[in-house]
Amino acid sequence: xxxxxxxxxxxxxxxxYLGPFNARVAxxxxxxxxxxxxxxxxxxxxxxxxxxxxxxxxxxxIGHASTDSLLSEIQRRVK
Amino acid sequence: MTRFRLLIALPFLWVVVFLVGVSxxxxxxxxxxxxxxxxxxxxxxxxxxxWIAAFTFERKTHMRRAWFFCGLCMLILLLRDLTxxxxxFERLGSRLDVLQSILAVxxxxxxVIGNWLLAKTWRMARLSLSGSRMSxxxxxxxxxxxAFAAAGPGVVSNAQTCLAGDISxxxxxxxxxxxxxxxxxxxxxxxxxxxxxxGLIGWPWAFITAxxxxxxxxxxxxxxxxxxxxxxPAVRIVGxxxxxxxxxxxxxxxxxxxxxxxxxxxxxxxxSSASI
Numbered sequence: 605x606x607x608x609x610x611x612x613x614x615x616x617x618x619x620x621y622l623g624p625f626n627a628r629v630a631x632x633x634x635x636x637x638x639x640x641x642x643x644x645x646x647x648x649x650x651x652x653x654x655x656x657x658x659x660x661x662x663x664x665x666i667g668h669a670s671t672d673s674l675l676s677e678i679q680r681r682v683k
Numbered sequence: 684m685t686r687f688r689l690l691i692a693l694p695f696l697w698v699v700v701f702l703v704g705v706s707x708x709x710x711x712x713x714x715x716x717x718x719x720x721x722x723x724x725x726x727x728x729x730x731x732x733x734w735i736a737a738f739t740f741e742r743k744t745h746m747r748r749a750w751f752f753c754g755l756c757m758l759i760l761l762l763r764d765l766t767x768x769x770x771x772f773e774r775l776g777s778r779l780d781v782l783q784s785i786l787a788v789x790x791x792x793x794x795v796i797g798n799w800l801l802a803k804t805w806r807m808a809r810l811s812l813s814g815s816r817m818s819x820x821x822x823x824x825x826x827x828x829x830a831f832a833a834a835g836p837g838v839v840s841n842a843q844t845c846l847a848g849d850i851s852x853x854x855x856x857x858x859x860x861x862x863x864x865x866x867x868x869x870x871x872x873x874x875x876x877x878x879x880x881x882g883l884i885g886w887p888w889a890f891i892t893a894x895x896x897x898x899x900x901x902x903x904x905x906x907x908x909x910x911x912x913x914x915x916p917a918v919r920i921v922g923x924x925x926x927x928x929x930x931x932x933x934x935x936x937x938x939x940x941x942x943x944x945x946x947x948x949x950x951x952x953x954x955s956s957a958s959i
Contacts, residue, residue, distance in 0.1 A: 625878065626810065630811070676950075
């Protein structure tokens with residue numbers, strides 16, 4: 605994962621679930637909406653807030669328990 | 684991935700087996716019972732798939748409600764079919780028509796609610812749909828036009844039957860109206876499936892869209908069958924093929940939904956690699 609930005613890493617982790625298109629768009633959209641930052645400026649400190657903002661999207665499709673599992677996994681893998 | 688490919692193949696395998704059965708039994712006394720059993724089986728599998736998906740979600744979640752109503756539609760249709768199959772209900776006389784009409788209206792209302800809940804998920808999730816606004820609009824308008832072309836004539840003729848005082852037309856009218864509404868929802872469901880393509884979460888949406896397209900063709904064949912030179916038995920068989928596809932794709936959608944959630948939940952225990 606090293607060498608990739610936080611946004612790229614999160615999008616890569618989401619991609620198997622949301623598809624590559626929506627994974628990229630979701631990270632871009634929620635980093636702008638929730639953190640008021642372009643995705644390339646995200647740092648690891650922003651990760652909890654970014655994942656929290658993605659929670660609503662994921663919950664709508666996969667419910668609470670699966671969302672918690674997926675976000676925990678992303679939190680663990682992205683550095 | 685193999686499991687999801689199996690879910691793609693299953694509806695078509697079912698149709699092949701059905702057509703083999705038709706070709707063998709068409710001239711025999713067993714033909715009508717064979718059709719009846721096939722129809723009830725696909726409805727039952729549609730119910731099973733929908734409720735497996737529903738009960739994989741936690742209580743009070745949007746998706747659980749959506750899948751529950753999709754399954755409830757099939758349960759009510761199965762109950763309605765019992766009133767056709769079991770001779771006891773013939774004693775009800777004209778009240779049987781009323782009972783069947785009420786059950787048909789309830790079933791169709793459940794189908795509309797279920798599909799509507801599924802179709803609005805992308806909005807709740809603030810999902811970005813793929814394609815330009817114009818292409819999205821073209822998909823929605825196109826499906827609405829197809830829906831009216833396929834189910835519209837049925838609405839008109841069944842409304843005329845009802846207005847003439849024949850309550851049995853109410854069943855068909857409710858079905859036609861629900862078909863139009865349900866088929867109009869193909870647009871948002873298709874766009875959701877396209878937006879999620881390449882991702883595990885997109886599988887159930889692709890299957891549920893395929894199911895609604897099959898229902899569209901089921902309605903369509905009743906309208907265009909005769910002009911295309913098909914006689915009544917042929918229209919019946921083609922119609923049953925599309926009904927089977929519609930129900931079996933719902934089964935596939937429900938199973939896909941269950942497997943997707945199970946795979947994601949296994950992440951925490953380290954059993955899943957999210958391979959697709």
